[in-house]
Amino acid sequence: MANYTKTNLAYWNEMARRHVDSPGYRTAAFRRGENILDPIVRDGIGKVRGKKLLHLQCHFGLDTLSLARMGADVTGLDFSKDAIATARALAKETGLTAKFVRANVLTPPPELKGFDIVFASWGAICWMHDMASWMRTAAKALKRGGRLFLAEAHPYLMSLDDHPREPALPFSVRYDYDSDVPLKLANQGDYAGPGSLKAHRNVMFLHGMAKILNCAIAAGFRIDGIEEGCHIPWQGLQQLIKADEDYWTLPPGAPFVPLSLILNATKI
Numbered sequence: 239m240a241n242y243t244k245t246n247l248a249y250w251n252e253m254a255r256r257h258v259d260s261p262g263y264r265t266a267a268f269r270r271g272e273n274i275l276d277p278i279v280r281d282g283i284g285k286v287r288g289k290k291l292l293h294l295q296c297h298f299g300l301d302t303l304s305l306a307r308m309g310a311d312v313t314g315l316d317f318s319k320d321a322i323a324t325a326r327a328l329a330k331e332t333g334l335t336a337k338f339v340r341a342n343v344l345t346p347p348p349e350l351k352g353f354d355i356v357f358a359s360w361g362a363i364c365w366m367h368d369m370a371s372w373m374r375t376a377a378k379a380l381k382r383g384g385r386l387f388l389a390e391a392h393p394y395l396m397s398l399d400d401h402p403r404e405p406a407l408p409f410s411v412r413y414d415y416d417s418d419v420p421l422k423l424a425n426q427g428d429y430a431g432p433g434s435l436k437a438h439r440n441v442m443f444l445h446g447m448a449k450i451l452n453c454a455i456a457a458g459f460r461i462d463g464i465e466e467g468c469h470i471p472w473q474g475l476q477q478l479i480k481a482d483e484d485y486w487t488l489p490p491g492a493p494f495v496p497l498s499l500i501l502n503a504t505k506i
């Protein structure tokens with residue numbers, strides 16, 4: 239396993255253990271039977287009843303199990319043993335049917351194929367050193383005519399300074415918009431709640447729009463649509479303000495910068 243994967247695995251195992259009871263995740267509402275998918279994902283993914291759906295990087299399974307609740311025949315994949323164990327426990331507790339597979343998304347088990355929909359959201363691709371390989375995983379898992387639905391942090395957002403000395407406007411650019419050089423971060427906090435992490439290091443990779451789309455096309459996708467929006471589910475920049483229960487958005491007076499990227503593509 240590559241060193242960066244080990245670092246990220248330790249980080250995500252700790253995050254999975256924390257997140258099940260974290261204020262940033264609506265586990266209690268999910269346990270009460272609510273659909274906790276955020277509206278961008280819920281509306282964007284559309285009807286899933288009876289569809290064979292693969293959720294890449296499913297974390298501890300809240301979205302995966304919400305899709306099961308909507309009638310999908312769903313499989314979640316994540317490399318974190320703690321995330322997968324929690325997802326399986328939540329499925330058992332709520333009586334929902336879903337499969338959970340522990341695997342690196344870049345080397346998935348070959349039996350993951352024949353899906354109608356592949357889905358991933360909010361902080362998935364920044365952990366990938368190889369965007370082309372991630373898109374190949376998605377394409378190989380789909381039937382011909384199957385659909386990729388990706389709701390992500392916009393590459394432009396990822397380049398902005400998330401810890402400015404003065405959180406002023408306009409935003410300032412801090413990181414490369416696209417790079418092959420890993421971004422090694424220490425003293426990382428938990429985006430979903432207070433407190434400090436033992437596994438506080440992580441390694442991210444920045445993928446610009448051209449790279450994301452070119453990798454999708456090279457993997458055999460037709461791009462059906464791209465949307466750039468100004469709502470994301472976490473406070474990605476200190477200047478963002480709470481929009482509603484689900485999202486953070488731009489403050490009044492801020493220049494428009496895209497915060498989210500919604501990609502719809504079909505395997506041809």
Ligand SMILES: C[S@@+](CC[C@H](N)C(=O)[O-])C[C@H]1O[C@@H](n2cnc3c(N)ncnc32)[C@H](O)[C@@H]1O
Binds near residue numbers: 315343344
């Ligand atoms: C920010 S979370 C995704 C958010 C998710 N949509 C949710 O429900 O909160 C990123 C996930 O990617 C997973 N991950 C990171 N690198 C991975 C890899 N190489 N293979 C599989 N999963 C990975 C982490 O374990 C984590 O669960």
